[in-house]
Amino acid sequence: MSQxxxxxxxxxxxxxxxxxxxxxxxxxxxxxxxxxxxxxGLTVSGARPSLPEYVGRLWxxxxxxxxxxxxxxxxxxxxxxxxxxxxxxxxxxxxxVYYFIFGVLLDTKRNVPDFIPFLVTGxxxxxxxxxxxxxxxxxxxxxxxxxxxxxxxxxxxxIALALQQLQQLLFSMGAxxxxxxxxxxxxxxxxxxAVPALLLQALFNTGVSLVVARLAAKTPDISQxxxxxxxxxxxxxxxxxxxxxxxxxDHLPHFVxxxxxxxxxxxxIDLMRFALIDSFTAGQLPPHIWTVALGWAALTxxxxxxxxxxxxxxxxxx
Numbered sequence: 401m402s403q404x405x406x407x408x409x410x411x412x413x414x415x416x417x418x419x420x421x422x423x424x425x426x427x428x429x430x431x432x433x434x435x436x437x438x439x440x441g442l443t444v445s446g447a448r449p450s451l452p453e454y455v456g457r458l459w460x461x462x463x464x465x466x467x468x469x470x471x472x473x474x475x476x477x478x479x480x481x482x483x484x485x486x487x488x489x490x491x492x493x494x495x496x497v498y499y500f501i502f503g504v505l506l507d508t509k510r511n512v513p514d515f516i517p518f519l520v521t522g523x524x525x526x527x528x529x530x531x532x533x534x535x536x537x538x539x540x541x542x543x544x545x546x547x548x549x550x551x552x553x554x555x556x557x558x559i560a561l562a563l564q565q566l567q568q569l570l571f572s573m574g575a576x577x578x579x580x581x582x583x584x585x586x587x588x589x590x591x592x593x594a595v596p597a598l599l600l601q602a603l604f605n606t607g608v609s610l611v612v613a614r615l616a617a618k619t620p621d622i623s624q625x626x627x628x629x630x631x632x633x634x635x636x637x638x639x640x641x642x643x644x645x646x647x648x649x650d651h652l653p654h655f656v657x658x659x660x661x662x663x664x665x666x667x668x669i670d671l672m673r674f675a676l677i678d679s680f681t682a683g684q685l686p687p688h689i690w691t692v693a694l695g696w697a698a699l700t701x702x703x704x705x706x707x708x709x710x711x712x713x714x715x716x717x718x
Contacts, residue, residue: 448712458553465556469563476568487568488575495523502640512642513679517583521676522639524576525669528569529605530630535561536609537626540617540715547716554715555708558613562606569598576676585677593675600697601668607700610708617715637665644684661686664696 449457476487499519502508509515539558540547547554577587616622638646643666647657660666667689673680686692 448709451706451709454553454555454709454712458555458559461552461556464552465560465563468556468560469567472561472564473567473571476564488572491524491527491572492520492575494527495520498523498640508641511645514583514585514677517580517585517677518642518673518680519640520576520579521673522669524569524572525601525672526634526637526639526665528565528601529608529665529668530634531568532562532565532605532609533612533630534623534626535565536612537616537623539609539613541620541623544716554712555610555705558609558708559606562602562609565605566598566602580676588678590675594672597668597671597675597693600671600693603697603701604664604668607697607702607704610704611700614708614711617711633665636660637663638669642684643670643686662692664693664700667693667696 448454499509499516503515503519512518536558539561540554543557547557581587612622612626616626637643638660643660643663646652647660652660667686670680670685671689671693674682674685
């Protein structure tokens with residue numbers, strides 16, 4: 401006996417065989433998925449938090465920031481035979497080279513009393529700013545594994561690296577004090593002014609580090625360009641020469657004089673020289689220098705933090 405097998409009827413005109421309208425569980429076609437996500441408390445992954453929330457999260461990670469900075473400082477010279485001694489040797493070797501070139505060959509020391517304390521103080525303080533900014537350029541790109549694996553405020557990284565440079569400076573300040581004493585600069589009450597000067601400089605350095613961290617995260621070539629910019633900045637910041645002696649007189653345009661006197665690197669260097677060196681007197685300081693130092697610190701710290709926070713959701717992507 402034969403058996404007839406019914407074949408499936410052909411699809412109706414305008415329809416696709418074997419397909420059904422895609423729906424999401426619990427939804428109907430046309431449902432606004434954004435409204436649905438909000439109704440169930442879902443948020444965008446990696447979205448930038450509000451500024452107060454971001455500051456709170458950063459404060460809650462303060463122990464991580466200090467631990468990260470200390471660990472980086474300890475590991476920095478772990479492969480070198482002299483170890484942490486290089487924290488002192490590097491600025492001292494730089495000061496030796498600058499003394500030979502500027503002090504001996506160019507005879508800059510003739511017009512600067514206590515030239516060696518003057519020079520060494522400038523080199524140590526400039527190195528603090530220079531290293532902080534260079535570390536900031538690698539804050540994100542140098543820690544991409546950490547950025548992509550863990551959820552935390554990304555500002556913790558440039559802040560931690562700036563803190564590392566402050567720790568390194570404090571470690572090397574012992575060598576600076578020894579050099580000052582060897583050349584007749586003994587401790588006096590004005591040395592206490594070094595504390596607020598260093599704190600203001602640390603805030604300035606941190607703000608600039610936050611700015612370059614965001615820029616370098618988007619444009620990695622900045623880290624290659626930065627050494628040239630820093631070298632140029634150093635030469636106009638009075639590290640090896642006296643800003644006061646150059647700006648004293650009418651041979652420079654007024655705007656150049658103002659730019660040299662308000663240069664933040666020169667401002668913090670001069671404040672430290674005024675605090676530590678007897679022959680560097682208040683008469684050699686630009687007018688309202690403490691106001692200028694405070695203004696630079698506040699402007700860069702707040703502005704740099706806001707600038708970095710604006711791109712929080714972009715770090716580690718791409």
